Amino acid sequence: MKKVFVKSYGCQMNVYDAERMADVLSGEGFSETTAPEDADLVILNTCHIREKAAEKVYSELGRVREIKEDRARHGLETRVVVAGCVAQAEGAEITRRAPVVDVVVGPQNYHRLPDLLSRARKAKVVDTEFPVEAKFDHLPAASAARTRSRGVSAFLTVQEGCDKFCTFCVVPYTRGAEYSRPVARILDEARRLAEAGVRELTLIGQNVNAFHGEGPGGETWDLARLLEALVEVPGIVRLRYTTSHPRDMSDRLIAAHRDLPALMPFLHLPVQAGSDRILAAMNRKHTADEYRRLIDRIRAARPDIALSSDFIVGFPGETEQDFTETLKLVEAVGFASSFFFKYSPRPGTPAADSTDQVLEAVKADRLARLQAIVEDQRKSFNHGTVGRRLDVLLERPGRHPGQMAGKSPFLQAVQIESDAHGIGDLVSVRITRVGSNSLFGELEGPSPMDAAA
């Protein structure tokens, strides 16, 4: 059997896409391998969001070339595909810069992979078109066995692309305009995943809360309505969604956090910065105060909700005063975790042309200061769960024999001692202490929520 090695960079959308590519290729007789030296086909599923991410591709392609040459000495052929957002952004430039590459394919065209691979027998192929047909409608579903091997928590893409055009971001260019999948397709996929043993679904999209898919009767469904329907899928005990934009948190979606026990109390809601001047320059279309008031409304609906955000430091023109506003916002909101990035100018985006770029050393200093504050918040959030009883979805064996590891509702990693419970069980755990990377707890028994599913 031929073997394919897929390596993904970047966001969850790429993780999901990588699985779909592996599914398409399994129909062509490829099995997956985790060893690139054994692979007849190497796929790099790339990310263009920051310069470092994009440059990684070329260093990785250097390693792939060595593997290809080594395999060739043993009479083995290796074919190389670059997929993902760098493929979309750079197209034929990739085959020029790295002749080892046979196929360049943008994120909208993965359903065409078998055809592209056969065309690449004659000449290099670059496909970065935005096709009229939606790729998801042409991609095969994974078999139950493959789904099971991927675990009890699964990503499900419901929305792709972005119409927001934040001035720092490449996503609207690499992923194209917002597109929501039809509801019937999503429900089918959810049922199939659940039948194969999946217990937790994370709905994903670049702007997932802007979801507006076509419902079974032709009417438009928003994300809240979709979540309400997914709660009914037998076997599914937990729902999450990511990533959301503050502008698209509708009243109904906020109410869903109050009304749907299966919707987990963890929300990733990126704010990026706390200065209104910078938020406006970023084209985020909301102020810091609007974000704070939104958080108040969400907390009124679901008081124990844990929040996380993305932050960019050193956006062009960011002064020390602007940065102080970010620190103030962080103090006011209180996050359970977050991601931090130094602003990276991206070709083709408006902010990259600004003459007001911030020095790298200043960016590094602000990054460290912001990180330190949120790290304290993260620790105090974790310590605050000690003594509490939390449901844990068991995902895999723990580090030591007899241990199991899973996630709390707040996405914290939790380790417990248990011989009686297996992967996929939702159990009730009393949290006893906080370790460096996970919480530890004592098993109390099965969760009542599990029986309800």
Ligand code: SAH
């Ligand atoms: N759709 C999501 C974010 C997708 S990109 C949203 O709107 O929040 C993930 C994160 O990468 C962003 O939230 C942002 O914090 C960061 N990011 C995007 N472009 C960046 C850039 N040019 N430099 C640094 N960080 C960037």
Ligand code: SF4
């Ligand atoms: Fe990028 Fe902004 Fe769209 Fe998020 S909302 S993907 S940051 S343009």
Ligand code: F3S
């Ligand atoms: Fe990166 Fe593309 Fe995702 S740029 S973050 S892989 S949408």
